[in-house]
Amino acid sequence: MEATIDLVWEVAEIAKLIGRTPRQTFHMLxxxxxxxxxxxxxxxxxxxxxxxxxxETAA
Known part of the structure; x- marks a missing residue:
């Protein structure tokens, strides 16, 4: 069975996933x-x- 990797591309999409603005996300990246x-x-x-x-960081 092959594992699939779910990639998130671009700052805006990563920002949506983590609940931050694109600007905050870009700084974190x-x-x-x-x-x-x-x-x-x-x-x-x-x-x-x-x-x-x-x-992990929330725990």
């Missing part, structure tokens, strides 16, 4: 506060890693 990386000039994050990141 740029300063390395979120588990994401830049690919070809676009920010990308794995949905599961982002959700786990926030669940």
């Amino acid at each position: 740029k300063t390395g506060q979120l588990p994401a990386k830049k690919v070809g000039g676009r920010w990308v994050a794995e949905r599961g890693k982002l959700l786990r990141f926030f669940l």
Whole structure:
């Protein structure tokens, strides 16, 4: 069985997922506060890693 990776592309989409403004999200991405990386000039994050990141920091 092949695992699928659910990627979230672009700052605006990541912002929607984490409930922040695009500006706040861009700052968090740029300063390395979120588990994401830049690919070809676009920010990308794995949905599961982002959700786990926030669940762990909330605990």
